């Protein structure tokens with residue numbers, strides 16, 4: 001299988017965590033932001049990564065969107081499962097995952113890029129990196145007012161996740177679900193921001209734990225050395 005991705009995208013990290021959990025061998029192709037559209041549009045009709053190319057006979061040519069990729073992987077390789085055995089809990093996990101994808105992943109992006117362009121500029125002050133950051137800031141209209149709203153959405157997310165993750169390794173039920181994978185991937189960029197690391201140590205230890213379970217290298221800010 002081949003995963004088309006941006007190496008730094010937290011949605012691509014989510015797809016890699018699901019692939020790793022299922023121990024499915026795969027390769028990655030890192031696309032260049034901007035030029036990615038030329039490759040993706042004809043394949044999926046969309047412009048976003050991740051996109052999975054199963055490269056197997058009788059299988060779809062391309063699957064876009066991290067949630068659709070998970071659905072495909074779950075049917076292609078049901079064991080180990082990322083679906084909870086209890087239908088009601090599974091529904092809860094899917095609703096959490098959808099909220100994390102649609103609301104919290106976006107809020108993380110706003111707070112993260114605002115940080116990288118300001119207080120976190122030293123992480124990579126090169127002109128190329130700062131140019132890419134400015135492109136993202138314009139593309140998504142990341143204004144100071146929007147960043148403030150994103151911060152309060154993240155505060156709510158911390159309350160919701162803390163009620164489970166502080167004391168239990170799983171957000172829903174007694175097994176790893178897609179909700180855990182979504183939270184671990186979509187909040188991982190915050191590991192570079194000292195304030196978040198200091199305020200929510202439980203979050204980053206769960207994120208590290210999910211990465212270990214899924215055999216995925218730790219995200220920047222959590223990686224040893």
Ligand SMILES: N[C@@H](CCC(=O)N[C@@H](CS)C(=O)NCC(=O)O)C(=O)O
Pocket residue numbers: 006009010011012047048049050064065066067101
């Ligand atoms: N809901 C989508 C979101 C994916 C997404 O927003 N990807 C961003 C990178 S983090 C992207 O490809 N942006 C480029 C574009 O929109 O052209 C998913 O879960 O796959």
